[in-house]
Amino acid sequence: MQYGRFDDARREYVITTPRTPLPWINYLGSEEFFTILSNTAGGYSFYRDARLRRLTRYRYNNAPLDQEGFHVYIRDGETVWNPGWQPTQTELDRYECRHGLGYTLIEGGKNGVLARQELLVPQGDNCLLMRLTLRNESGAAKRLRVFPYVEFCLWDAMDDSSNFQRNFSTGEVEVVGPAIYHKTEYRERRDHYAVFWADRQPDAFDTARDAFLGVYGSPARPEAVFGGGCTGSLAHGWQPVAAQQFDLPLAPGAEETILFGLGYIENPAAEKFTAPGVVNKSRAEAMMARYADAASFDAALEALRGHWSALLGGFQVSTGEAKLDRMVNIWNQYQCMVTFNMSRSASYFESGMGRGMGFRDSCQDLLGFVHMIPERARQRILDIAATQFPDGSAYHQYQPLTKKGNLAVGSGFNDDPLWLIAGTDAYLRETGDWSILDELCDFDNDPQLAQPLLEHLRRSFRYTCTHLGPHGLPLIGRADWNDCLNLNCFSEHPGESFQITGPSEGPVAESVFIAGMFVKYGRAWAAICRHLGLDAEAAEAETAIADMEKTVLDAGWDGEWFRRAYDAFGHVIGGRECEEGQIFIEPQGMCVMAGIGKESGEAARALRSVEERLDTKYGIVLLQPAYTRYHLELGEISSYPPGYKENAGIFCHNNPWIVCAETELGHGDRAFEVYRRTCPAFIEDISEIHRTEPYVYSQMVAGRDAPSFGEGKNSWLTGTAAWTFLSVSQAILGVKPTLDGLAIDPCVPADVKGFSVVRRYRGAEYRIRVENPDGVQKGVRRMLVDGKAADGNLIPVQPAGSVVEVLVTMG
Ligand code: GLC
Ligand code: GLC
Numbered sequence: 001m002q003y004g005r006f007d008d009a010r011r012e013y014v015i016t017t018p019r020t021p022l023p024w025i026n027y028l029g030s031e032e033f034f035t036i037l038s039n040t041a042g043g044y045s046f047y048r049d050a051r052l053r054r055l056t057r058y059r060y061n062n063a064p065l066d067q068e069g070f071h072v073y074i075r076d077g078e079t080v081w082n083p084g085w086q087p088t089q090t091e092l093d094r095y096e097c098r099h100g101l102g103y104t105l106i107e108g109g110k111n112g113v114l115a116r117q118e119l120l121v122p123q124g125d126n127c128l129l130m131r132l133t134l135r136n137e138s139g140a141a142k143r144l145r146v147f148p149y150v151e152f153c154l155w156d157a158m159d160d161s162s163n164f165q166r167n168f169s170t171g172e173v174e175v176v177g178p179a180i181y182h183k184t185e186y187r188e189r190r191d192h193y194a195v196f197w198a199d200r201q202p203d204a205f206d207t208a209r210d211a212f213l214g215v216y217g218s219p220a221r222p223e224a225v226f227g228g229g230c231t232g233s234l235a236h237g238w239q240p241v242a243a244q245q246f247d248l249p250l251a252p253g254a255e256e257t258i259l260f261g262l263g264y265i266e267n268p269a270a271e272k273f274t275a276p277g278v279v280n281k282s283r284a285e286a287m288m289a290r291y292a293d294a295a296s297f298d299a300a301l302e303a304l305r306g307h308w309s310a311l312l313g314g315f316q317v318s319t320g321e322a323k324l325d326r327m328v329n330i331w332n333q334y335q336c337m338v339t340f341n342m343s344r345s346a347s348y349f350e351s352g353m354g355r356g357m358g359f360r361d362s363c364q365d366l367l368g369f370v371h372m373i374p375e376r377a378r379q380r381i382l383d384i385a386a387t388q389f390p391d392g393s394a395y396h397q398y399q400p401l402t403k404k405g406n407l408a409v410g411s412g413f414n415d416d417p418l419w420l421i422a423g424t425d426a427y428l429r430e431t432g433d434w435s436i437l438d439e440l441c442d443f444d445n446d447p448q449l450a451q452p453l454l455e456h457l458r459r460s461f462r463y464t465c466t467h468l469g470p471h472g473l474p475l476i477g478r479a480d481w482n483d484c485l486n487l488n489c490f491s492e493h494p495g496e497s498f499q500i501t502g503p504s505e506g507p508v509a510e511s512v513f514i515a516g517m518f519v520k521y522g523r524a525w526a527a528i529c530r531h532l533g534l535d536a537e538a539a540e541a542e543t544a545i546a547d548m549e550k551t552v553l554d555a556g557w558d559g560e561w562f563r564r565a566y567d568a569f570g571h572v573i574g575g576r577e578c579e580e581g582q583i584f585i586e587p588q589g590m591c592v593m594a595g596i597g598k599e600s601g602e603a604a605r606a607l608r609s610v611e612e613r614l615d616t617k618y619g620i621v622l623l624q625p626a627y628t629r630y631h632l633e634l635g636e637i638s639s640y641p642p643g644y645k646e647n648a649g650i651f652c653h654n655n656p657w658i659v660c661a662e663t664e665l666g667h668g669d670r671a672f673e674v675y676r677r678t679c680p681a682f683i684e685d686i687s688e689i690h691r692t693e694p695y696v697y698s699q700m701v702a703g704r705d706a707p708s709f710g711e712g713k714n715s716w717l718t719g720t721a722a723w724t725f726l727s728v729s730q731a732i733l734g735v736k737p738t739l740d741g742l743a744i745d746p747c748v749p750a751d752v753k754g755f756s757v758v759r760r761y762r763g764a765e766y767r768i769r770v771e772n773p774d775g776v777q778k779g780v781r782r783m784l785v786d787g788k789a790a791d792g793n794l795i796p797v798q799p800a801g802s803v804v805e806v807l808v809t810m811g
Helices: 209-213 282-290 292-314 321-344 359-369 374-385 415-432 434-438 453-465 511-531 535-555 585-593 602-613 635-638 652-664 668-678 681-689 719-730
Strands: 002-008 012-015 024-026 033-038 043-047 055-057 071-076 079-081 094-099 104-112 115-120 127-136 142-155 171-177 178-181 192-198 204-208 240-250 255-266 274-275 313-317 440-442 448-450 699-703 712-715 735-738 741-744 754-759 763-770 780-785 792-797 804-808
Touching: 012 374, 024 104, 033 127, 033 585, 043 255, 055 071, 055 255, 071 115, 079 104, 079 274, 094 453, 104 142, 115 292, 115 585, 127 142, 127 292, 127 415, 142 192, 142 255, 171 204, 178 240, 178 282, 192 240, 192 282, 204 209, 209 240, 209 602, 240 255, 255 282, 255 292, 292 321, 313 321, 321 719, 321 804, 359 415, 359 719, 374 415, 374 453, 415 434, 415 453, 415 511, 415 652, 415 735, 453 511, 453 535, 511 535, 511 585, 585 602, 602 652, 652 668, 652 699, 652 719, 668 681, 668 719, 719 735, 735 754, 741 763, 780 792
Parallel strands: 763 804
Antiparallel strands: 002 012, 012 094, 024 033, 033 043, 043 055, 055 142, 071 079, 071 142, 094 104, 104 115, 115 127, 127 255, 142 240, 171 178, 178 192, 192 255, 204 240, 313 754, 440 448, 699 712, 735 741, 741 792, 754 763, 780 804
């Protein structure tokens, strides 16, 4: 069942009922001010940090769900309704929500009145704009009462939701004309306040929640709206809000527009006040002046469209398969940018109060956005590298605001160092900017310890070489990519973190997955060395890699698939002899991507085992059989009920590894089939089962062992975005950035006749046409670059500014 449809021409997803299986959200803002917004106008705003600078409140596990946000109430006679249905849930005569790139448009109609609520965060400014348009289509005169409403958060979202003994006494506001200033804590240490405003004087307002909703009222039934209107309340402590009332007579056919804003303002310390206790409002007034007329909204919308066209224009495909095109051209890239902005901080599943930036997460996210924003990717790499320790290990997380490693989580995740090579290698292949390797980066955020980035990569590589276990495989530490395989943890007490309990330096537990990574990204490291003329170092690395390949094919091979790990007692994990957890997806994907066993047949055998044992109609599950009881020696993975998360869920992130692996072996039909099964646009028609947004990936889909098989969770902020984009753009469509230029190496289903890609690369535009006259799955027979036959399938780097025509014939 579908709850909407794609509108590709406008780059929007159109939701046609407010009763989606879960709130379906969008992200507004791509610089410093952000708003998360659902299809019924739920959500919240924050400035830079969803925990420390939260402007408005949101309650995650509340019932009814999703009732805080940017709602507008319309009272028409005795009927009260919202254009987005929530929170009153009054049945609408019509409803539509269009989530676009950086903006959302919600339209509702009731009793002959049409209300359109458009929201966006303008480029270059720290505010949310909301334009409300009301049209009387009823043929009779109307007297409407219109109430916008937001509930302020007292800035630190964690403190706001727990420290009531203090917070119920600190709230302060000022009201000046159509502007409501939220200034809690401004009198003391804060240099910032929030302002909610309208472009005209309201007839009344409230700033105390008790007054607007009623002490025992609710967003679904605000007393002021259902009763006699706003009362001019001024919040002193308790819950500051911004509510306004507009009495609007609307003649038949008439239309009214009101522009609202929610802004974040910072003042230098010396300019905080204009008089004792009076907030300096000049910056807020300047902001309001920027959006004084409705046309300014249109201009901001135009600017946003231009911004996104430019970003997405770097990779556009035309295959004749609309679902594929819309994911590649619009939504997958959009999601990659959202993961760049948010990392794993704020979504409808991430509270904004938990994790900062993950070392491995951020390195992988880079793989998906580096082609759109290479300059910002460059800075991200340097920030990440500065949280690495001198021995090559790394803080597992860092705080975006301070860019400092997070002590509470610390280090010891032994895959982390290798992901830095992965991210930097992707940057080099994309940009050819070798100067990044000379940049001085701190170790452990200590400028005294700064070394060129190249040295960081070297220590990443060596970290694995110097942390090998009894079989010669890499030690796993606290965990590898699978955060829930905690082989040195042995946690017996509820509430202990699986990630930081127990020693990180277990000298026995080993990871075949990290071994695969070492081979794959070690090759990248060796290639970088060769490119720099460090031949001896490259040769040394290649020897270590060749040894590791042998070790994997020996201690890491189970006969029909790659093993997953050895536990702290040296027992096999992910092998035939295991009762539960016999086969895991991760080493099959990573080892085959690394090319291990490609010549000798193990690679193909491993992928067949995946198909035989892990395939489901909704994607490939992480392991089988699922763990049915808690295994002390395995940790968090066995804490989840069977079929959820890492315990045999369909962890979407590693499905694209199988896609990439299949293309290594030339299996285009199978690669596309794996891609299709988790791809949101291809499963739009099972939205009642999948439940999460059909325009973005979710971290996890419940596996076949779960009662809710097929149900998605944790949409938006997942490494799935980057990896699926990489798998489809580079492995399937075959447009591969290399250190020496763009290589074209498609691996497609045999019935694909051809496709075209426009790719921006190092300042030039490549117009690539691929034809497949013989119906092969892989192989390039001939390539013409600007009409001239090329040597092989590598396009030499073309001058910036040029437009290059490339014709590729498969066969
Ligand atoms: C989550 C984490 C990621 C981890 C994965 C598997 O997506 O953000 O770091 O690799 O889970 O455990
Ligand atoms: C990853 C896993 C999750 C685990 C978390 C711990 O996000 O997906 O299951 O709880 O890491 O930090």
